[in-house]
Amino acid sequence: MYRIILIRDGSVVFEREYAKTGDQAAFIVETVERALHEVGSLDEREGADPPEDDCLSQLEAVNRVKQYVMEHLSDPSLTLTKIANEIVFLNADYLGKTFKKMTGERFSKYLLQQRIRQAVRIMESDGQLRVADIASRCGFGANVSYFCRSFKKLMGLTPSEFKNAVRERRNNATTTSEK
Secondary structure, eight states, rough: EEEEEEEETTTEEEEEEEEOSSOOOHHHHHHHHHHHHHHHHHHHHHSSOOOOHHHHHHHHHHHHHHHHHSSSTOTTOOHHHIIIIIIOOOOOHHHHHHHHHOOOOOOOHHHHHHHHHHHHHHHHOOTTOOHHHHHHHHTTOOOOHHHHHHHHHHSSHHHHHHHHHHHHHHHHHHHHHHH
């Protein structure tokens, strides 16, 4: 495990831990360069609008986060901190603020909405799966009660009620097409 800490004027301005991977020297140099850029960018931002290229890099970071979320929705350990440390190499607090600034919503809300949308897609395509299996496939792990509460809050129906509504809609469509 590597820990990189940058201290300026007695204060920690950047700290991150990394697991050992392939080419350590190149990885460490890249990480330190990113840290110095991040810290420098924070200094430049105080009281001024960010430069255009900084906005672009923020947008790129947010787009990478969104892409990673869509590719890893089923991972219950998916967090902003994990993505910040392992994917975009930014401070998690800074990434969270940037995500909110660029999208208008917090990362946790975005992740929850994407997981619920995935659950809806699964239920619409395969009505035979149990709610616990759907929750697991959407990144809720074994926390089925949280999945059910979240689903009801966002969709207005429990997962079971939604599945029944989808089944009823299919039956009505089949009956109508047979006439």
